Structures are given as C-alpha cells and as structure tokens.
Amino acid sequence: MALGWQDVQAEALRRIRSREWAPGEQIPNEADLARELGCARATVNRALRALAEAGWLERRRRAGTRVAPAPLRRAQVAIPLIRKEIENRGQTASHAVIDRNRPPLPPPIRAALGLPATAPVERVRTLYLADGRPFACEDRWVHLAAVPDFADAPLDRIDPNEWLVRNAPFDHGTLDYCAAPATAEDARHLSCETGAAIMVLTRTTFGPAAPVTHVRLAYAPGYHLRLEI
Amino acid sequence: MALGWQDVQAEALRRIRSREWAPGEQIPNEADLARELGCARATVNRALRALAEAGWLERRRRAGTRVAPAPLRRAQVAIPLIRKEIENRGQTASHAVIDRNRPPLPPPIRAALGLPATAPVERVRTLYLADGRPFACEDRWVHLAAVPDFADAPLDRIDPNEWLVRNAPFDHGTLDYCAAPATAEDARHLSCETGAAIMVLTRTTFGPAAPVTHVRLAYAPGYHLRLEI
C-alpha cells in the first residue's frame, strides 16, 4: 500500500513548517502532488482539505492552494453540560432551583431572543454546586413556544441545562464570555464578595424555527476556560 | 445520482432532530443508508464523518454509528492576531513596548514552559492600543533557543504577537481564560482601577521540538470573547 492521507498531511505540514512552502505562496496542484508522492489525487485532496479546515492552507477553485499568510489557528472549545464540567474536575455535581416563574420579558432579553413582548417564556434561576459548594448561578429564559414540554420538566431531578440539551437540540447560537464584577445577587448565591471578578457567560440558542433560550451564567471566582489548540 | 454528501448530511440531521433517530440509538449502517438513499457508500461516509466531527454522532468501528446521547457541541474560536482583533472592531491598532530584557526565569513560567532555569529567554512587556486607548497589556516570555531570530525582531514596527505568528509557526498550545481582579500594574497600563474585573488570557505554545512562548495577556475591562456555535 502507498501513502495514507495522514502521511500526505504530515508531509505537507512539514513543508509548511520548514518554509519549503512559504506563507502566501502557492503550492503544487493536487495532481502533481499525487504523482510526486505516489498516491491518488483523492488522497492528496483529503489531506489538503483537512489542512485547510485547520487553517494552514487556503484553497480556491481554479486559483489553487496557497499557504495561509498568517496561520490563523482555530481553537475548539467543547461546550459540555455543566454537570459534566463539574464531574470532569472530579467533583460531585448537584443543583438547586432558586425560582421558576413567568415574569414579563425584560427588553434586553427580548432583544437577544428576537421575540415579541407577549411571547410565552419561563424564567428559571438555578444554582449549580460542586461538592456542595457554589459553582455557578444561572438565570435562564426559555421560549415555551419552541419547547412546550419545558413547562413540565422535572427540574428537581435534572438541571435545566441538561434537560434542554437532551430535549431541545438546537441549530446555532452565540456564546459571550466576559469578566465582570459580581452583582449583589451573584455574590449571595456564589458566596463571594460583591464586586469580585467573575466569569459571566451569556448564551443565546436558536432552534431551526425559533429562538429557544437565553441564559446568563455567572461562574464562581476561580473559574477557568481552557482551550487546546 | 444527484444526491451529494451535503444532502445526505441534511437528511441525517433531520432524522436526528426529529428524533426519528433517537439519542443513544444506533443508526443504520453506511451500506444500508447508501442503498436507501440511492448513493455510494463513500458519500454516506463523508456525510456521517462530518456529523461525527461536529459532535452529532459517535462512530466506532464494528460497533456502528449512534446518535450522541447529549450532543456535545464544539464551538470554534478563531485566535486572531491582536491587531486584527482590534481592526475587526473598526478601530486603529497600535502598540508600545514597555520593556524588553532578560531577567531570570521565574519558577511558574519555567514550569509552564518546561524549561531549565538556565534556558535563554527574553521577556517583553507590550501595551496594545485601540484608537490610542489601552486595549490589552501583555507580559511575554520567549524561548530564544526555539526562535533565535526573536532577539532581532523590530518590535517597534511589528508587535510581538504578530512577529511570532508570522515567524514561529507552532504545533500546539493551551489557552486559559479567566476573570481576575486587575493588579496594580495592570491598572496602571490599562487605565482602570486596581481590582477591576478583567479578562486574563494565559497562553503557552509549543513548537515541534521545544516550547516557544508563554504569555499573560490582560484585557482592558469590557472585553468580550464571542463564540459561534
């Protein structure tokens, strides 16, 4: 057997790193490379496509393939369940619903979800605990028209985050992390001082047809968001 | 005939979302699906592989393909140049080197890089400005054995971040975002108050053979890390 696509990928990466193929420069076309390396064009294609997805190459039909000028690397961040996130740290996860009701939709939340003021929404505030100590507190608004069953979700047994992940798969959404001072309410729930620097995640998710949920998640001090690249 | 892998992917995704294929459940094998949909197995393979990479499916040889029980979605975060990050906000980027020298390597940095105390390193502290206002301040340690040319980098013209991205392509690394109170030094450079909640990024990158750089980047208050999912 000849080379596998991973071998081709490794060889291409070697040439990129050794500057044999310099940044911005066009590399040989797939057919030539296949001939040179002694494999099928499909194999070269698989390798180069993977490198393009990883940000090392830029490919355009007819224009050929060139080395990315400033290799813009992408990091992947897995968005796990909060429960898993706690368990991955070797701690025991639990949660407590603080309150659950249907207040009028405040304009900022309304805007984020793109809903009319009359849309049926439920608000749930939840405290997540790791080994019994506060880990994060969540203020979540759920669009009931998109997930009618949420009204009956047994949130004492399964946390809102996990219930929604399991029962309302979504299309797309946005995450926004920022550092902020803990509000008085955050501080009360997280047992920290008002104004302490905490990580706040704001997430809005949309289903195929309608917005699903908007959530503000305030992590207790000391939270780290780790990415691999 | 006309069925492309994207069509197959869309159909599979429809079945996952409609719960025709329920979470945790095993789906038909590639050969059967290909026969059912009227395309080649390779086409089905391409579609299902893409869905697995996106986190919708879990595949194992011989064991078949099943719908991910709790679709663990991954978000991609592009790690742009700081300069680009500023320019993408429609502002003008500039930078100023605060100091550049070769102090002894402090143990925490040494541990992060995995280097002996005698390793040749250069420390550069840089302030990044957006429209002339402080955007972030950087404390960077560069392993000169891995990037000897760094000693001659004209950091008045090109910022350290960009110089390294362009001249020292790396293999892998870790990013760590956390919310922290601004130190007195952060506060002085960023024109904010000591103790203000700021986002701190700690990044360590490694080349094929040796560690390259360790950097602590403190963003001015108000910084947001946005991800699309």
Place this chain on the structure above:
DNA sequence: GTTTCCGTTATGTATAGACATAAAAGGAAC
C-alpha cells in the same frame, strides 16, 4: 477600449470496487 463569451484549469465531489482494521460475538480448549 470595453464588454461578452468561452476555453482552460484546479479544486470539489460522486462512484464502484477493493482491502485494512477494530471490535464485538461466539466457539473451543482448558
């Protein structure tokens, strides 16, 4: 000179067929 059109070219993708490989399942030896 400008616009339109068309051929060339590199990548994108589909296909059938083949073999490789991991892992589960079942059977044989003990």
Place this chain on the structure above:
DNA sequence: GTTCCTTTTATGTCTATACATAACGGAAAC
C-alpha cells in the same frame, strides 16, 4: 468459568475514473 482464537461486521481508507463548478485569462464582438 476463564482464556484464547476465529469469525463476522461496520467503519476507515485507497484507487481510478468521471463529471461538476468556479474563476482566471484571453479571444472575439462591439
């Protein structure tokens, strides 16, 4: 029952071929 081995099976991958598609570049029409 436990261990080891063999079969079976679904995914992983390579190959050769073919056609699709985007885009560059030049020729033709005006």
